[in-house]
Amino acid sequence: MDKPNGKLTPIEWQMLIDDLVAQMPxxxxxxxxxxxxxxxxxxxxxxxxxxxxxxxxxxKARGVDI
Incomplete structure (x- = not known):
């Protein structure tokens, strides 16, 4: 986050999206x-x-936990 207000820049948002897409498979x-x-x-x-x-x-309650 570049800005002191804690908001992401458009480039940072794009980087997050790119990372998400790369991890999808x-x-x-x-x-x-x-x-x-x-x-x-x-x-x-x-x-x-x-x-x-x-x-x-x-x-549903325990998933795969023993």
Missing amino acids: FQIKLYAESSKLFKARFDALVAAGFNAQQALEIV
Whole structure:
């Protein structure tokens, strides 16, 4: 931030946007891989005896944390 008021300049905004665009392919891959973890947890919970609604609530509340 160049200005004392804390506002970004147009060049700084453009740099932020360029960085975001450069990271998008990696973010998309991260989402694709992490979704496999969520699905695996859901499936494991159902296999352990939870019904689908219960398994979904556990995954929603705890994600992939143990």
